[in-house]
Amino acid sequence: xxxxxxxxxxxxxxxxxxxxxxxxxxxxxxxxxxxxxxxxxxxxxxxxxxxxxxxxxxxxxxxxxxxxxxxxxxxxxxxxxxxxxxxxxxxxxxxxxxxxxxxxxxxxxxxxxxxxxxxxxxxxxxxxxxxxxxxxxxxxxxxxxxxxxxxxxxxxxxxxxxxxxxxxxxxxxxxxxxxxxxxxxxxxxxxxxxxxxxxxxxxxxxxxxxxxxxxxxxxxxxxxxxxxxxxxxxxxxxxxxxxxxxxxxxxxxxxxxxxxxxxxxxxxxxxxxxxxxxxxxxxxxxxxxxxxxxxxxxxxxxxxxxxxx
Numbered sequence: 001x002x003x004x005x006x007x008x009x010x011x012x013x014x015x016x017x018x019x020x021x022x023x024x025x026x027x028x029x030x031x032x033x034x035x036x037x038x039x040x041x042x043x044x045x046x047x048x049x050x051x052x053x054x055x056x057x058x059x060x061x062x063x064x065x066x067x068x069x070x071x072x073x074x075x076x077x078x079x080x081x082x083x084x085x086x087x088x089x090x091x092x093x094x095x096x097x098x099x100x101x102x103x104x105x106x107x108x109x110x111x112x113x114x115x116x117x118x119x120x121x122x123x124x125x126x127x128x129x130x131x132x133x134x135x136x137x138x139x140x141x142x143x144x145x146x147x148x149x150x151x152x153x154x155x156x157x158x159x160x161x162x163x164x165x166x167x168x169x170x171x172x173x174x175x176x177x178x179x180x181x182x183x184x185x186x187x188x189x190x191x192x193x194x195x196x197x198x199x200x201x202x203x204x205x206x207x208x209x210x211x212x213x214x215x216x217x218x219x220x221x222x223x224x225x226x227x228x229x230x231x232x233x234x235x236x237x238x239x240x241x242x243x244x245x246x247x248x249x250x251x252x253x254x255x256x257x258x259x260x261x262x263x264x265x266x267x268x269x270x271x272x273x274x275x276x277x278x279x280x281x282x283x284x285x286x287x288x289x290x291x292x293x294x295x296x297x298x299x300x301x302x303x304x305x306x307x308x309x
Contacts, residue, residue: 002137002138002164002165002166003138003164004138004160004161004162004163004164005102005135005137005138005141005159005160005163005198006102006159006160006161006162008138008141008142008145009072009100009102009141009145009157009159010035010036010037011036011142012141012142012145012146013025013037013070013145013149014036014037014040014041016145016146016149017037017040017041017044018040020068020149021044022066022067022068023044023067023068023070023149024044024045024046024062024067024068024069024070025037025038025041025044025045025046025069025070025072026046026047026048026055026058026059026069026070026071026072027045027046027047027048027071027072027073028047028048028049028050028051028052028055028071028072028073028074028077028078029047029048029049029050030072030073030074030102050077052073052077052078052081052082053081053082053084053085055071055073055082056071056082056085056086056089056090056097056099057085057089059071059089059095059097060085060089060090060093060095060097063095063096063097064095068096068098068149069096069097069098070098070099070100070148070149071097071098071099071100072099072100072101072102073099073101073102074101074102074103074108074115074117075101075102075103075104075105075117075120075158076103076114076115076116076117076120078099078101078120078156079099079101079117079119079120079123079124079156080117080119080120080123083123086099086124086127086130086156087127090127090129090130090154090156091127091128091129091130091154092129094129094153094154095154096151096152096153096154097154097155098148098149098154098155098157099154099155099156099157100145100157100159101117101120101156101157101158101159102159102160102161103115103116103117103159103160103161104117104120104134104158104159104160104197104246105117105118105160105197105199105246105247105271106118106246106271106276106282106285106286106289107160107161107163107246107282108161108282109161109279109280109281109282109284109285110279110280110281112277112279113275113276113277116276116285118246118247118248118271118276119247119248119250119251120156120158120247121134121158121222121245121247121251121252121253122247122248122250122251122252123251124156124223125222125223125224125251125256126251128224129153129154130153130154130155130156130223131148131151131153131154131155131156131221131223131225131226132155132156132157132158132221132222132223132226133147133148133155133156133157133158133176133220133221133222134157134158134196134197134198134219134220134222135157135159135167135176135198135220136165136167136168136195136197136198136201136202136218136220137164137165137166137167137168137198137201138164138165138166138167139166139167139170140167140168140170140176140220141159141167143170143176144157144176144220145157147175147176147177158197160197160198160199160282161282163198163199163282165198165201165202168180168182168201168205168218176220176221177220177221177226177229179217179218179219179230179233179234180217180218180220181215181216181217181218181237182204182205182208182215182216182217182218183208183212183214183215183216184212184213184215188236188237188238188239189213189214189215189237189238190213190214190238190240190304191213191214191215191238191240191241191242191300191303191304192214192215192216192217192234192237192238192240192241192242193207193208193214193215193216193217193241193242193244194216194217194218194219194234194241194242194243194244194253194254194257195216195217195218195219195244195245196219196222196243196244196245196246196247196253197245197246197247199246199282199286199291200244200245200246200269201218203244203269203292203293203296204216204218204244206293207293207296207297207300211300214300215237215238217230217233217234217237219253222253224256227253227256227257227260228260231260231261234257234261234264235261235264238264239263239264239265240264240265240267240303241257241261241264241265241266241267242266242267242268242269242299242300242303243257243266243267243268243269243270244269244270244296245268245269245270246270246271246286246291247270247271248270248271248272248273249268249270249272249273250273252268252270254266254267254268254270255268267299267303269291269295269296269299270291271286271289271290271291272289272290272291274288274289276288276289
């Protein structure tokens with residue numbers, strides 16, 4: 001049975017730790033009972049409680065000593081509450097810390113506004129030297145965790161909660177830093193959809209199946225260095241781009257791509273600027289924020305104008 005991104009992370013990190021004794025798993029009181037890493041490697045598992053800022057500082061000390069600390073918490077607390085420590089330890093000092101931020105976007109659903117996070121990518125992107133990955137599905141999540149463990153770079157990995165999706169096909173030798181393209185690829189398609197994150201990728205998969213004049217480019221890594229590396233390929237796909245991302249427009253990947261590609265038309269399908277105050281399932285909250293298949297279809301229609309796509 002397929003696993004959610006959150007469970008895939010725990011399982012993959014546990015497996016990696018058997019061959020890499022430097023890996024340490026740190027949790028901020030959301031590991032639950034029977035955490036697989038704690039069961040397999042109890043001497044390298046630490047639940048530090050609701051102390052996100054201190055957890056990053058402790059991880060910095062462990063990284064300085066040669067360990068590879070993975071720290072997991074809600075995205076809202078990892079990116080916002082611990083922002084100062086992330087800026088200094090990971091951005092400025094480039095310590096080899098891996099943050100795995102579950103409950104990204106509004107995937108917490110009923111947890112409410114305090115536990116939702118539509119600002120994290122903007123915050124982390126503003127701190128140079130940190131890799132940012134938003135994997136889709138189990139296989140891509142596992143590959144990102146392996147890439148993070150092998151890299152000496154600081155990482156911020158954004159996951160959702162319990163959703164289970166099949167990752168897009170990726171060649172065995174391919175890195176998650178490589179673009180994945182779906183749809184009928186031809187020179188200068190009328191519209192290129194760019195998906196970032198799980199819900200966005202599922203929406204774009206559906207659109208491409210319905211509309212063969214649209215091409216879909218899935219991006220897993222969205223830090224500035226990665227975005228710059230995509231520019232040449234994206235320009236070849238289309239000069240009209242619609243970025244789909246479970247995030248605010250402010251500081252989104254769409255805003256960065258618009259600056260990097262001034263000659264292209266760059267649009268954004270995002271969660272708007274409202275606070276996610278509505279309580280419900282993940283889909284309920286996204287619907288409240290205007291993020292979903294029907295509003296995306298309407299936006300594509302408006303971008304296409306009278307000629308359509």
